[in-house]
Amino acid sequence: MNQKKLNQEILEKICGYIREGLPIKSTAYMVYIQPRTLFYWLEAGEKDATDGINSIESQLFFQFHRALSEWELSLIREIKSKQSIQHQWTNLAWLLERRLRDNWSLNTDRQIQDNRQVILNMSKEEIKELLEKLENQYIEKLENLKQREKETITIDREN
Secondary structure (H helix, E strand, O other), rough: OOOOOOHHHHHHHHHHHOOOOOOOOEEEHHOOOOOHHHHHHHHHHHHHHHHHOOOOOHHHHHHHHHHHHHHHHHHHHHHHOOOOOOOHHHHHHHHHHOOOHHOOOOHHHHHHHHHHHHOOOHHHHHHHHHHHHHHHHHHHHHHHHHHHHHHHHHHHHHO
């Protein structure tokens, strides 16, 4: 694909697709650019905005994030309107969790990645200690679950 120059028409198309919930990579292809080009424009726009420069890239930066926020808000409103209808809101919540991980996910992927990095920098003895600690935590959680299950069975029998 040829390198395109950002203009108002492309900016509006990008923001329109983002507002509709299209992922960034797909949005880039919809306007016939490489995803790295879109990321470059957004990075340049953030730099210009930080420096107080009103460029087409800084306009893209602000309008892109506004469009993303509008999409996020539309899902939140939709979730709120469907809370009384069992399980229909979960599909929308899933979108929020997957697309906006920093705001809506449990960050388990990041924790796993961080833990892998820590383990790579540990000695064998430290890894062994960590594994023993994790095993003890697992056993403790398992015992707590068994205790709760016993309590639940006892309550059920009493009723």
